[in-house]
Amino acid sequence: MxxxxxxxxxxxxxxxxxxxxxxxxxxxxxxxxxxxxxxxxxxxxxxxxxxxxxxxxxxxxxxxxxxxxxxxxxxxxxxxxxxxxxxxxxxxxxxxTTDWMSDAGKAKLSEYGIAPPTGRAPVAGPIRLQLAVKCPRCGSLDTREVARFASTSCKALYECRACLEPFDHFKVH
Structure with missing residues (x-):
């Protein structure tokens, strides 16, 4: 009882x-x-x-x-x-995994100037390649990876060719 x-x-x-x-x-x-x-x-x-x-x-x-x-x-x-x-x-x-990040967290990253992870972490099968990372400042896809590791190991350093600004990209993993 x-x-x-x-x-x-x-x-x-x-x-x-x-x-x-x-x-x-x-x-x-x-x-x-x-x-x-x-x-x-x-x-x-x-x-x-x-x-x-x-x-x-x-x-x-x-x-x-x-x-x-x-x-x-x-x-x-x-x-x-x-x-x-x-x-x-x-x-x-x-x-x-970056799959655990909230949508609100990804939006906060972008507003802060860090490109959020896109896509989902691979579970099995082919690994998808990301062809472009969108600049969080101007939205351009004309970007390039400068260094595989940035301010922390879970981010890569990118440069936007359109606005010429460097930015971190949170890698999908």
Whole structure:
């Protein structure tokens, strides 16, 4: 038999978990501060057990130097919001993919001057080649890759031949 107290406790736990998710989700990415870790798809799970919060994050690649900062920022945000114990777990499987980025996050990247990833990460079969990357400033497709790695390893450096501006492109992976 489920009592009223059981239902109220279940609702309280669900409310606390939703609140903890909102707080963790709002943590900005230290490398691209216009994105939150939710926009980026790095935030994977948040669970609450009493006063304890467990957060799972996945790096954009296994050597991502921002993960320690993100973990510290998540702990700080949740403890500042009144949660007692916060445990941030890093998981590498399944591997992060740009498919996890939100549409809002991709729009924020473009507004910030970084060309967002286009297409989907290959699962099986032929790998699609991207023939052009659209300039986030002027919209031209007359661009060229200058360097395979840009300000971070998950981005490539491009140059627009139309407006002559350099820009980062978030690579699909």
């Amino acid at each position: 489920v009592t009223l107290a059981d239902l109220q406790n279940r609702d309280a736990v669900a409310d606390a978990a939703a609140r903890a998710w909102r707080i963790a989700a709002a943590v900005p990415d230290p490398e691209v501060p216009v994105l939150t870790i939710e926009d980026l798809g790095v935030l994977r799970d948040v669970s609450v057990d009493g006063d304890r919060v467990a957060v799972t994050i996945t790096p954009t690649y296994s050597g991502c130097p921002a993960m320690d900062t993100i973990a510290d920022d998540v702990v700080l945000a949740l403890t500042d919001a009144g949660f007692g114990e916060v445990d941030v777990k890093l998981t590498l499987a399944p591997a992060w």
